[in-house]
Amino acid sequence: MNAIKLLQDHNIAVSEMRIEILEILSRSEIPLSFESFCLNANKTTFYRNMELFEKEGIVIRTEIERKGFYELANKAKAYFVCEVCKEISNVAMPTITSGKVKSVLIKGVCQKCEEE
Numbered sequence: 001m002n003a004i005k006l007l008q009d010h011n012i013a014v015s016e017m018r019i020e021i022l023e024i025l026s027r028s029e030i031p032l033s034f035e036s037f038c039l040n041a042n043k044t045t046f047y048r049n050m051e052l053f054e055k056e057g058i059v060i061r062t063e064i065e066r067k068g069f070y071e072l073a074n075k076a077k078a079y080f081v082c083e084v085c086k087e088i089s090n091v092a093m094p095t096i097t098s099g100k101v102k103s104v105l106i107k108g109v110c111q112k113c114e115e116e
Helices: 003-009 016-027 043-055 111-115
Strands: 059-064 067-072 078-082 088-091 104-108
Touching (some): 016 043, 016 067, 043 059, 043 067
Parallel strands (some): 078 104
Antiparallel strands (some): 059 067
16 A cells, blocks of 8 residues: 555645554554554544544544544454453454445454353
8 A cells, every 4th residue: 555645645645644554554454543553643633634534535433432443444344342352353244235334343252251
């Protein structure tokens, strides 16, 4: 993924932080929260950028227990979130024939936590 081209294609000013955010998201297999980014930026700046990216259709925001998690819109998948250990894992994307699916979130208890 070329972060600079993606920003330019959406008429968004290019900055080092925006490039870094997009590169981190492109390497991730699961949605990430603010804490997962380890950026040298404050929360307000981060969330303003994510709001802009979401508005432009670059990222998808998923809320898990009142906390935002982000992923690139072109990499959206289905996820299972364990309500006990909070681990996020990929699951097969269900086939939906009506409409465009942005993201699928399934909540429950993972096998490891269920056995404990």
